[in-house]
Amino acid sequence: MIPIAATRPQASVPDLAGVLARRITILGSTGSIGISTLDVIRHARAKYGEGVLPVTALTAQSNVKMLIEQARAVRPQLAVIGDETLYPELRAALVGIGVETAAGRGAIIDAASRSSDVVMVAIMGAAAIEPAIAAIARSATVALANKECVVAAGGVFREALARSNAAVIPVDSEHNAVFQVLNGGDAGEVERVTLTASGGPFREWTLERMEAVTPEQAVAHPNWSMGAKISVDSATLMNKGLELIEAHFLFALPSQKLDVLVHPQSVVHCLVTYEDGSTLAHLSAPDMRTPISFALAWPRRINSPSRKLDLPALGQLQFHTPSPERFPCLNIALDCLRSGGLAPTILNAANEVAVGAFLGKRIGFLDIPRVVEATLEEGARASRNEAPSDLYGVLHIDARARTVAGEICGRISA
Ligand code: NAD
Ligand code: MG
Secondary structure (H helix, E strand, O other), X not given: OOOOOOXXXXXXXXXXXXXXXXXXXXEOOOOHHHHXXXXXXXXHHHHHOOXXXXXXXXXXXOOHHXXXXXXXXXXXXXXXXXXXXXXXXXXXXHOOOOOEEEEOHHHHHHHHHOOOOEEEEOOOHHHHHHHHXXXXXXXXXXXXXXXXXXXXXXXXXXXXXXXXXXXXXXXXHHHHHHHHHHOOOOHHHEEEEEEEEOXXXXXXXXXXXXXXXXXXXXXXXXXXXXXXXXXXXHHHOHHHHHHHHHHHHHHXXXXXXXXXXXXXXXXXXXXXXXXXXXXXXXXXXXXXXXXXXXXXXXXXOOOOOOOOOXXXXXXXXXXXXXXXXXXXXXXXXXXXXXXXXXXXXXXXXHHHHXXXXXXXXXXXXXHHHHHHHHHHHXXXXXXXXXXXXXXXXXXXXXXXXXXXXXXXXXXXXX
């Protein structure tokens, strides 16, 4: 199996001026990762000069006010709003300042296709699949924060990469850490890759207590400030399950070589153990601006506004194994990783629907794994477990799983 996040041989390491001249596209600029990416760019401009890291395009789904503000500040060539009903507001606000505007799903994919050097994929959910594939198809460097697209469409990503000269640099902190530790080395020498999990806000809660968890409690993550969906995923540990599948595709690692440790401080992001007994770890303060800076500058490094590590202030680092009884999502995802085929695509779609229903207060917190499991069972009954062979197949399975999961949520909330 070919890894998605492979470091291709570099003809030469670019000089810093070349790195700072990179043109950046940000898909999902109004989200947590998008805002942090703009913060990294703002910091680089203060440090290295006003014109550095020019922005080609910004896209957002519905937060038109923030998109307008961002476009006025960084003056991209293009600003796109996904929700077409908001287009008049976007166009009126940006007319006459040299920023093109557009709206709709197709326009977001067009933004990914427009010439730039690095595309930050910071859209939430499987909606990132097509824009990310468009960026790969034109051989951009893809800074990949979105994990759902790899889980749902890993095989399709691999094939798209085989036909292009794109490079995929993981931004998800654990995968960015693994990428840095492997450093282009031979993954065959790796015995085990351990991803760490904070354990989320309910790390020590009983199942009975978790039954009554509210969306407000679930999105209040102890270490990271993130979008609502990934915060809920962190609370159920589905996030770590998705990340195991993400690691499988990104680094071509079989499930037996992947595991998870709960590490409440979120300072060690991965541990890579080699055949000779050496274990290499990656450490940083829990601040996404570190992996974002890495991805924008790779293979060089730039000054980042991120918090730096202060180990004496922390005093101690703890590690323990996660509880499968209290966090069933982790095992559900692990089963999908092992069975492969359609399962990861269905898993991701069902989870997106279930988390949306939980955030909308239509189902309870512990209903999330129930909806995901029931959708997977339905999928197993309805079709043979063969991985979708192309983008069309992925989108079809994703859509079908969403319908099934939506019906199951409807039955629970009725
Ligand atoms: P978020 O919800 O804060 O932001 C999502 C962004 O995507 C917004 O700009 C929104 O406008 C856009 N968007 C939402 N739905 C869309 C759609 N259907 N079409 C087009 N654009 C759409 O999310 P986030 O926390 O920034 O996370 C973004 C991605 O990065 C997720 O896949 C997440 O798993 C991953 N990630 C996030 C973090 C983090 O710290 N936030 C860490 C690791 C990985
Ligand atoms: Mg992560």
